[in-house]
Amino acid sequence: MEAFYWLLFGGLAAVVAALEMSKTNRTGPPPPPPSTRSRTTTSSSIPHDGCMNSTHFLTFFSLFFTEAAGDWLQGPYVYYLYSQYGYGKGDIGRLFIAGFGSSMLFGTIVGSLADKQGRKRASVTYCITYILSCITKHSPQFKVLMLGRILGGIATSLLFSAFESWLVAEHNKRGFEPQWLSITFSKAIFLGNGLVAIIAGLFANLLTDNLGFGPVAPFDAAACFLAIGMAIILSTWTENYGDPSESKNLVTQFKVAASAISSDTKIALLGAIQSLFEGSMYTFVFLWTPALSPNDEDIPHGFIFATFMLSSMLGSSIASRLLSRAAPKVESYMQLVFAIAAVTLLLPVITSFLVAPSTVKGGSISFGGCIQLFGFCIFEACVGIFWPSIMKMRSQYIPEEARSTIMNFFRIPLNIFVCVVLYNVNAFPMTVMFAMCSVFLLLASFLQRRLMIVAESHRSSKKGNLLCYPFSAHEISLF
Numbered sequence: 001m002e003a004f005y006w007l008l009f010g011g012l013a014a015v016v017a018a019l020e021m022s023k024t025n026r027t028g029p030p031p032p033p034p035s036t037r038s039r040t041t042t043s044s045s046i047p048h049d050g051c052m053n054s055t056h057f058l059t060f061f062s063l064f065f066t067e068a069a070g071d072w073l074q075g076p077y078v079y080y081l082y083s084q085y086g087y088g089k090g091d092i093g094r095l096f097i098a099g100f101g102s103s104m105l106f107g108t109i110v111g112s113l114a115d116k117q118g119r120k121r122a123s124v125t126y127c128i129t130y131i132l133s134c135i136t137k138h139s140p141q142f143k144v145l146m147l148g149r150i151l152g153g154i155a156t157s158l159l160f161s162a163f164e165s166w167l168v169a170e171h172n173k174r175g176f177e178p179q180w181l182s183i184t185f186s187k188a189i190f191l192g193n194g195l196v197a198i199i200a201g202l203f204a205n206l207l208t209d210n211l212g213f214g215p216v217a218p219f220d221a222a223a224c225f226l227a228i229g230m231a232i233i234l235s236t237w238t239e240n241y242g243d244p245s246e247s248k249n250l251v252t253q254f255k256v257a258a259s260a261i262s263s264d265t266k267i268a269l270l271g272a273i274q275s276l277f278e279g280s281m282y283t284f285v286f287l288w289t290p291a292l293s294p295n296d297e298d299i300p301h302g303f304i305f306a307t308f309m310l311s312s313m314l315g316s317s318i319a320s321r322l323l324s325r326a327a328p329k330v331e332s333y334m335q336l337v338f339a340i341a342a343v344t345l346l347l348p349v350i351t352s353f354l355v356a357p358s359t360v361k362g363g364s365i366s367f368g369g370c371i372q373l374f375g376f377c378i379f380e381a382c383v384g385i386f387w388p389s390i391m392k393m394r395s396q397y398i399p400e401e402a403r404s405t406i407m408n409f410f411r412i413p414l415n416i417f418v419c420v421v422l423y424n425v426n427a428f429p430m431t432v433m434f435a436m437c438s439v440f441l442l443l444a445s446f447l448q449r450r451l452m453i454v455a456e457s458h459r460s461s462k463k464g465n466l467l468c469y470p471f472s473a474h475e476i477s478l479f
Helices: 001-026 034-042 054-072 073-086 089-117 119-136 144-161 163-173 179-209 217-236 250-263 265-292 302-321 330-344 348-353 367-397 400-423 430-466 473-478
Strands: none
Touching: 001 265, 001 302, 001 367, 034 367, 054 179, 073 179, 073 217, 073 265, 073 302, 089 119, 089 163, 089 265, 089 302, 089 400, 119 163, 119 217, 144 163, 144 430, 163 179, 163 400, 179 302, 179 367, 250 265, 250 400, 265 302, 265 330, 265 367, 265 400, 265 430, 265 473, 302 330, 302 367, 330 367, 330 430, 348 367, 348 430, 400 430
């Protein structure tokens, strides 16, 4: 392992540790008023951090296994495994398209079923589907790998809707403080997308490179962790629903979700912002391996992935500080986050002009690759800020009765975008694809500003209505 990787990893680890230690040393917020204190005591929760009540603890514990298994153990080696089976960039692109395409086609359906049939049941389905996807990785046959990607796409749709929807509904049902949800999201990203992902990346590197089990080993380990996570969900979670009404079929749910998006500018803007950022992010997931090793350089995939996750951990730590304060508002600071992310994904374009490309086959990472890796770490820090922040905004703007359905509606345009990019992966140079991602991130920044203006206007109009009509309808009828 080269010294550069360790220096980058160690520097990021030191910054994250310093941030967390300073947070621990700060004085916590004042205790809640008596009206909420009795409620929190009966819920076995700790008011000062808002994350240790039983609901959130069970979510953390189950997500520890499911997210670690589902994404993080596999993440560093998906592209590498396909290349080891002898497939080129075009074939690998088509396999990735199958995953995003199935997420687009089936995502809205499974999201609606999660709202109607139950979020716990949907989370268990995620575990089963992803286990089957992991099993397919043992076959080098293209059709079998394609089936695995389709199953993985369905599982991804469930992962990014059912878990969050379950948590928000359970949180509201138990009457916990709304601010605690922001803290929970931050800690979930810090632990799930950060600490667990780092350990998973290093463990995957250990299995594949150090112990010599090969690139399929992380997928076998993922299946084991998924089974454990499924057992935890089955034994500890309670079921909740969006709208369990028997009179509402899938078509009706789609109409309700579409009506909510079209009638509320804030929801429509939020969906566009999420699609633009996540579309760029998933394109980056495909591009980072060939970008850092254009001449088949020998790079430690698992260690680099762990470094990315440490960067994401740094971002979630920053997000938890921002979300715990009254100002700046999440709608405000996310504009800057998207702009910084846009600049980082321009680095491959900039280095292609300023740094002479390496012509040596194999060997270690080039100087241009080191610059790009540093920029990619900053991008991952932006990702770490994005997740809890977008979760916070979704909890504010998306109605509960169709939450999973609407969240999967958001995934349709992002999956179309990623599929188009990957389908044309051989038609455009890599720098062009990075430049497109950068443009979309800049557009997300502009739309985020628009969302802030609309949200502030909405809050101002509500305050105006309260000033004009300080009495309730019942009180007015008494006069």
